[in-house]
Amino acid sequence: MAARPPTDDLDDTDVTEFGIVALDARLDGADVAFPATAEEVLAALDDPSLDYDPSGASVDLSTVLDRVDRDRFESRQDLLDATHPEFERLRERSGPLSWLRSLLL
Numbered sequence: 231m232a233a234r235p236p237t238d239d240l241d242d243t244d245v246t247e248f249g250i251v252a253l254d255a256r257l258d259g260a261d262v263a264f265p266a267t268a269e270e271v272l273a274a275l276d277d278p279s280l281d282y283d284p285s286g287a288s289v290d291l292s293t294v295l296d297r298v299d300r301d302r303f304e305s306r307q308d309l310l311d312a313t314h315p316e317f318e319r320l321r322e323r324s325g326p327l328s329w330l331r332s333l334l335l
Contacts, residue, residue: 248281249317250310253291256280257306264305268295271309282320289320 247255262274272292279288294316303309 246281246284246286248283249321250314252280252282253313253317254306254310256291257309264303264308266303266309268298268301268303271295271303280317282317283324285324287320287324 256275256278260274262271266274272295275291277290277292279290280294281288294313297316298312300312303312
């Protein structure tokens with residue numbers, strides 16, 4: 231197996247955002263004010279599909295919020311903290327084959 235040599239040009243590096251990092255990126259510039267309900271967050275973001283692992287497996291935000299035991303978030307960080315366990319559960323469930331596949335891409 232061969233690996234690409236590292237480059238000094240960081241602009242060419244592809245970065246995959248997943249989990250709460252992908253959610254946080256979607257919140258940038260979104261018209262949502264906290265405290266906010268799950269419905270308000272979904273409406274502001276248009277229920278995006280978010281990657282939950284490096285291989286690109288994704289889940290709708292509405293599904294994640296349905297699995298969180300709360301309907302109101304006091305702050306952006308509160309939303310990220312509440313959804314983090316669900317994104318982690320999904321990532322762990324995707325298994326080692328997904329992780330290995332992401333290394334080869």
